[in-house]
Amino acid sequence: MFTHVDSPLLEEISAVTDDSGRYYSTPTGKLPSVTTVTGFKKAKFFAKWRAKNPREAKRVTSRGNTFHKLIEDYLNNEFVLERDKGDVFPNILELFLQLKPELDKIDNIVALEVPLWSTSVGLAGRVDCIAEHDGTLSIIDFKGSTRSKRREDIENYFLQATAYALMWQDRTGNAIDRFKILISCEDGEVQVFEGRPIDYTEKLFNEIRDYQESMGLFG
DSSP, X not given: OOOBOOOOOOOOOEEEEETTEEEEEETTEEEEBHHHHHTGGGHHXXXXXXXHOHHHHHHHHHHHHHHHHHHHHHHTTOOOHHHHGGGSOHHHHHHHHHHHHHHTTEEEEEXXXXXXXXXXXXXXXXXXXEEEXXXXXXXXXXXXXXXXXXXXXXXXXXXXXXXXXXXXXXXXSOOOOOEEEEEEETTSOEEEEEEOGGGTHHHHHHHHHHHHHHTTOOO
């Protein structure tokens, strides 16, 4: 059983997706999503890939949504492997079982799929998890992948985690100085990438500025 600790109550926010990306309606206005901003430089590439590979794009999207929901249920103590594994698609169950040893290092969960937003950061989104992992309080992000990743190719993941750390501090006053990206790959590998938000903060704000310029919102 995972322990959940009391955390600040945060306002719910609603998402809207249009041709320019995903946005959230927040108490202080409309803000772009973390993933839209940190991924906008790759957006055209992935749009072309989805157009050429519609079936695979649909499969990957479905895999991600189902995998995340299974992890959320497990961390909420709602999914019991011995009891419920028959209800899970075999490919999703395999990804879960690969990642389970890392999930079992999580405890003292502060937030799970919690909405965050910040006018000073200029972003909004939903953080996968804030909890201790292997004893260290961290922003934790869960990924399913077709194949293993190279660190240099997933800087956008680190920028996303940095954004959640900054927004959490802005909303609650509590700093989190570590992030961990947990990836379960269909090629059989499990990857754990770690970092510090402070090392990516400048890069994140540069990405936000570049996004704003591209949208005609800067200056």
